[in-house]
Amino acid sequence: MAVAKKGELLLDVRDLKKYYPITKGLFRKTVGWVKAVDGVSLQVRKGETLGVVGESGCGKTTFGLSLMQLIEPTDGKILYNHKGNWVEVNAKTIKGLRSEIQMIFQDPYSSLNPRMRVRDIIAEPLAANGVTNRTERYDRVESLLKAVGLGSHHMKRYPHEFSGGQRQRIGIARALSVNPSLIVCDEPVSALDVSVQAQVLNLLKDLQKEFGLTYVFVAHDLSVVQHISDRIAVMYLGRVVEMGDVEQIYNAPKHPYTEALLSAIPSPNPDVKDNKIILTGDVPSPANPPQGCAFHPRCPYATERCRTERPELVADENGHSVACHRAEELMLKGVDVGETA
Amino acid sequence: MVLKKLIRNPISLIGLIILLGFILVAILAPVIAPLPEDVLARNPNADPYRIPRYGFASTPTPPSKEHPMGLTEGQLDIFYGIVWGTRTAFKVGLTVISISCLIGIIIGSVSAYIGGKFDEIVMRFVDIFMSFPFLIAAIVITTILGRGLENVMLAMILFRWTGYARLIRGNVLQVKQDEYVMAARAAGVSHIVILIRHILPNTIFPVIIQASMNMGSIVVTAASLSFLGLGAPEGYADWGQMISYARNWILGAPGNPLAYWYTVVYPGLAIILFVLSWNLIGDAFRDIMDPKLQG
Ligand SMILES: Nc1ncnc2c1ncn2[C@@H]1O[C@H](COP(=O)(O)OP(=O)(O)O)[C@@H](O)[C@H]1O
Ligand code: SF4
Ligand SMILES: [Mg+2]
Numbered sequence: 001m002a003v004a005k006k007g008e009l010l011l012d013v014r015d016l017k018k019y020y021p022i023t024k025g026l027f028r029k030t031v032g033w034v035k036a037v038d039g040v041s042l043q044v045r046k047g048e049t050l051g052v053v054g055e056s057g058c059g060k061t062t063f064g065l066s067l068m069q070l071i072e073p074t075d076g077k078i079l080y081n082h083k084g085n086w087v088e089v090n091a092k093t094i095k096g097l098r099s100e101i102q103m104i105f106q107d108p109y110s111s112l113n114p115r116m117r118v119r120d121i122i123a124e125p126l127a128a129n130g131v132t133n134r135t136e137r138y139d140r141v142e143s144l145l146k147a148v149g150l151g152s153h154h155m156k157r158y159p160h161e162f163s164g165g166q167r168q169r170i171g172i173a174r175a176l177s178v179n180p181s182l183i184v185c186d187e188p189v190s191a192l193d194v195s196v197q198a199q200v201l202n203l204l205k206d207l208q209k210e211f212g213l214t215y216v217f218v219a220h221d222l223s224v225v226q227h228i229s230d231r232i233a234v235m236y237l238g239r240v241v242e243m244g245d246v247e248q249i250y251n252a253p254k255h256p257y258t259e260a261l262l263s264a265i266p267s268p269n270p271d272v273k274d275n276k277i278i279l280t281g282d283v284p285s286p287a288n289p290p291q292g293c294a295f296h297p298r299c300p301y302a303t304e305r306c307r308t309e310r311p312e313l314v315a316d317e318n319g320h321s322v323a324c325h326r327a328e329e330l331m332l333k334g335v336d337v338g339e340t341a
Numbered sequence: 342m343v344l345k346k347l348i349r350n351p352i353s354l355i356g357l358i359i360l361l362g363f364i365l366v367a368i369l370a371p372v373i374a375p376l377p378e379d380v381l382a383r384n385p386n387a388d389p390y391r392i393p394r395y396g397f398a399s400t401p402t403p404p405s406k407e408h409p410m411g412l413t414e415g416q417l418d419i420f421y422g423i424v425w426g427t428r429t430a431f432k433v434g435l436t437v438i439s440i441s442c443l444i445g446i447i448i449g450s451v452s453a454y455i456g457g458k459f460d461e462i463v464m465r466f467v468d469i470f471m472s473f474p475f476l477i478a479a480i481v482i483t484t485i486l487g488r489g490l491e492n493v494m495l496a497m498i499l500f501r502w503t504g505y506a507r508l509i510r511g512n513v514l515q516v517k518q519d520e521y522v523m524a525a526r527a528a529g530v531s532h533i534v535i536l537i538r539h540i541l542p543n544t545i546f547p548v549i550i551q552a553s554m555n556m557g558s559i560v561v562t563a564a565s566l567s568f569l570g571l572g573a574p575e576g577y578a579d580w581g582q583m584i585s586y587a588r589n590w591i592l593g594a595p596g597n598p599l600a601y602w603y604t605v606v607y608p609g610l611a612i613i614l615f616v617l618s619w620n621l622i623g624d625a626f627r628d629i630m631d632p633k634l635q636g
Contacts, residue, residue, distance in 0.1 A: 028458055068527050098529035111520035115542045121521075125528035174524065 007045035009081055010182060010214050011067075016040045016076035018062050022287060034287045036062040038238035039076070041313075044182070046081075049208065049215040051225030051246075053261065054235035055283050060218040061106070063235070064184040067216065068103050069094040080182075099129045099178035106187040108167035112159040118145075118170055119155040125178045144173040147210070149203060165196035169203065176207065185217045189224060201228055222258075223265045226250065234258050237286050237294040240313055244320035251334045254322035256299050259332040293325065301326055346629045347622065356621025359614050367427045374424040390425055390578045392417040401590055401604050411603040413586035417576060419603065423611050425578030430615055433494055433563045434556045441498045442552045445505025446545065452506070453513035454536055464510070470503045475562075483571040490579070493563055493572040501559070505548050512544035519543075546626075554623035557616030564612055583608035 017040075019033040036059040044050045052060055066073045069091055078089040082100060087093050089101075102125070105111035112121055122144055123137040131137050142152045148169040159167055168188060175183050185204065189197040205228055207213060219225045225232060232249040234242040234257060242255035253259045263277040279298050284290055290297050296306040305325050315321035324330075347353045366373060370389070377393050395408070395416045402412035410419035452463040479496040486492040516522065517540060525535045564581025566572040568588075573579035587604035594600040 026461075028461060065523070070523055070526055095529060098527070103524070103527045105520040105524060107520055111524050113521040113525075113539050113543070116538075124525060124530060128529040128531075128534075171524070174528070178528075 007047055009043050010046045011044040011081070011216070012077075012079040012086075013040060013042050013067070014077040014079070016063070016066060016078065017074045018059070018066050018071060019074045032287055034285075035238050035289065036286055037066060037073075038286075038289075040235075040238070040240055042233055042240060042243060044214060044216060045230075046181075046214055047208075047212055048230040049217050049225075049228050051229030051232040052216060052218045052235060053222055053225055053232060054220065056220055057283050057286070058235045059238040059286065060220070060235060061186055062238075064103065064186045064216065064218055067184055068101060070103075098125070100180055101182045101184070102175040102178065102180040103184045103186065104168075104171050104175050104188045107191050108164050108171055109191070111171050112167055114159055116158075117155070118157050118159070118162075121159070121170060122173045122177055125174060129178050140177065141173070144176055147176065147207065148173045163196075164192050165200060168192060168200055172200075172203065172207070176211065179211070180213070182214045182216070185215055187218050187220060190220060197224070204228065221264060222250070222261045226265075234261065237284065237289050239294065239323070240321075241295065241324070242320075242322045243313070244318075248318065248320040249334075251336065252320075253332045253334050254320065254327045254330075255295075255324050256301050256330070256332065257295050259334070262335050263333070265335060293323075301330055347625055350625050350628075352621050353625030356618045356625070359618035360622065363427050363431070363615060363618065366424055367431050370424050370428055374418075374421045390429065392422045392425070392576055392578050394576070401587075401601050404603055410607045413583065413604055414589065415586065417583075417586065419583060419607050422578045422583045423580065423607055426580045426583060426608070426611065429490070429573070429577070429579045430560045430563075430611075433490065434559050437494050437497045437501060437559050437563075438552050438556055441501035442505050442548065444498070445502040445507075446509050446541070446548060448502065449506030449509040450513045450536060450541060450544065453510040454517055454532070454540065456514070456517075460510075464507075467503045467506055470500060473500065475500050479566055479571060480569075483566075488571060488574065490563075490573050490577070493566045496566075497559060497562060501555070504555075505551065508551055509544055509548050512547060513540055516540055516543045550623050550626045553626060554620055556619040560615055561612060580608045580612050584612075 016037055017035070018037040019035050021030040022032040022034060023029060024031045038059075040059075040063060042050065052063065054060055062071065065071045067078060067089070069089060072091060079086050080089050080097060080100065082097065087097070089097060116124075119138055119141045122141045123131075126137045126140060131140070138155070141155065145151060145154055150166065150169055150173070154162075159170070162170065168191075172188075188204070189200050192200060201224070204215070208215060215228070217225055217228055222232070226246065229246055231245055232243065233240045234249070234255060236257050242249065242253065242258045249258060250262065253262055260277040260279050277300070281298050284294065284297065292308045293299070293302070293306040293311050296302040299306065303326070309325070311323045311325045313321050313323040314327075347357055376387055376389055380387050380393055395402075395412055395418065398416055399414050401414050402408065402416060404411040408418050408420060410423065413419060413422075448463065448467075452460045475496075478500060479493065482496040482499070483489070483492050486495070522535060522539055525539050530538070560580070563572060564579070564584065567579050567581030568585040570585070573582045575582075584605060587601070587608070590601035590604045592598060593602075
């Protein structure tokens with residue numbers, strides 16, 4: 001699965017931060033910050049899928065939107081390998097990179113303008129990126145519709161005439177329209193019926209092969225990303241707490257949070273005893289994260305040191321990184337890759 | 342398609358028929374109520390909005406063959422005033438609505454789209470406008486600028502746009518969170534195009550419905566300002582003005598309270614029907630414009 005392991009880097013994110021101000025009163029005085037993304041560094045290789053996983057509210061969407069410059073990052077650098085040249089992605093350069101980096105959104109009901117026809121929705125990125133000839137755009141839309149499993153008879157329809165899965169296919173066609181290299185998929189199947197999820201995931205896999213796409217694939221649990229990802233980054237409260245190849249993460253997790261997420265994957269084998277590690281308590285507020293290791297209030301292995309000192313993300317010789325004081329001593333329970341469906 | 346649905350709904354059909362009647366009257370005014378020949382003989386360029394006068398007696402004259410709705414005090418032809426007053430009503434209503442709507446939509450949607458502190462400041466500005474008592478403001482404006490329909494319209498525009506600005510702002514604040522707006526930005530669509538292509542089509546209809554419902558109330562406001570003597574000049578074909586001529590005769594004569602009924606009933610009826618037609622249509626619009634109900 002980790003075929004792309006030695007591949008060329010496409011995206012290099014360095015210490016990315018996005019803090020939202022908390023404002024109060026008539027004059028919107030800033031009284032604090034929501035540290036939605038708090039120092040994320042990671043790399044993505046050409047042609048691979050990086051799964052970004054974490055509970056709701058941990059900053060995955062904010063991370064994805066920052067990559068696209070749809071929100072302005074507070075700090076950090078995003079470097080993109082544009083045909084061999086490294087360019088910094090920022091408010092100025094993003095214009096020229098729109099046809100390189102695209103996004104698939106979470107909610108297929110809110111991501112399509114209800115008053116636009118399907119062909120105009122899909123053609124919009126083309127029109128905005130220099131394809132001025134309408135016939136040319138619509139020709140491309142036709143082939144895109146086929147590529148995502150819809151047909152040219154859908155061209156003139158409106159979004160409300162489609163099911164959730166079909167709408168997501170339209171969203172995928174829109175992202176593909178400008179021939180991007182990198183697609184940020186923000187929980188593209190989480191709003192869909194379970195039966196439809198697999199179809200859309202398979203479509204994304206096929207498209208990746210066909211067009212040589214690179215994915216940053218966001219999900220809120222580890223079951224969805226298992227079969228599509230080459231590598232996984234686990235996020236907690238705006239930070240990456242563990243990152244590695246799929247085998248490393250699933251078979252030999254090093255972070256207690258990853259272990260808990262793995263135990264939550266439903267097992268297809270009913271005889272296997274459910275060893276769910278129930279995470280107690282809610283995710284703490286990113287406006288007021290706990291001292292020390294942000295996971296310590298919910299961690300079954302927490303010690304005194306965890307409450308005061310923040311663990312840094314450290315990589316081992318195999319490129320498996322983890323941010324936990326007790327990573328070396330703990331023997332955490334993984335799952336067999338392939339055991340779960 | 343919208344029209345088809347308006348016609349199928351009996352309530353809005355009534356509204357539509359009344360409105361159509363008013364439109365016909367306004368268009369055909371020179372045919373229905375031409376200026377009398379002696380007026381034209383004296384001055385071929387006579388202003389048709391000046392209601393012709395048939396004497397100077399101060400007591401109104403009841404309806405007759407020549408004057409089907411009678412004459413007001415000062416002997417102005419009521420029928421003529423109502424027919425040409427229809428034009429005035431449309432002129433005032435459409436001008437005030439379209440300009441104040443346009444201002445409100447631009448200010449409200451841009452403010453909400455930009456958001457943040459900018460939006461906060463704009464909305465405080467709107468609050469200030471809204472806190473003025475309109476009637477006093479209108480009196481002040483017409484005192485400064487002088488009596489006249491134009492100044493009344495200006496006063497109404499100045500104080501009407503805020504309602505539309507607020508209405509569309511609320512809608513835009515909601516819609517701009519929708520992922521299709523994000524998607525358009527991800528596609529590289531410019532802000533102005535996003536506003537026009539994505540945000541306005543999904544926020545503008547409630548404002549248009551509100552505006553069509555307000556057509557009636559604007560004409561009523563204009564009429565009351567004319568009634569107060571702030572609006573149209575003496576003798577101008579304007580429904581409010583016509584009612585103000587009835588002011589002294591509403592109670593009738595001693596022993597006969599209905600003696601001068603025609604001075605108030607005809608202009609009053611015109612105003613009521615006009616307001617009613619717009620409200621009926623506005624109600625029906627509301628149902629039709631829901632995108633989920635569109636085929
Ligand atoms: N526009 C915003 N303003 C303020 N806080 C925000 C905004 N968007 C997201 N947040 C906060 O940032 C945190 C991360 O949100 P998000 O990136 O949407 O998480 P996820 O996608 O992982 O569920 C949450 O606490 C959320 O409330
Ligand atoms: S550092 Fe401590 S609290 Fe944090 S995950 Fe490791 S053991 Fe748990
Ligand atoms: Mg999210």
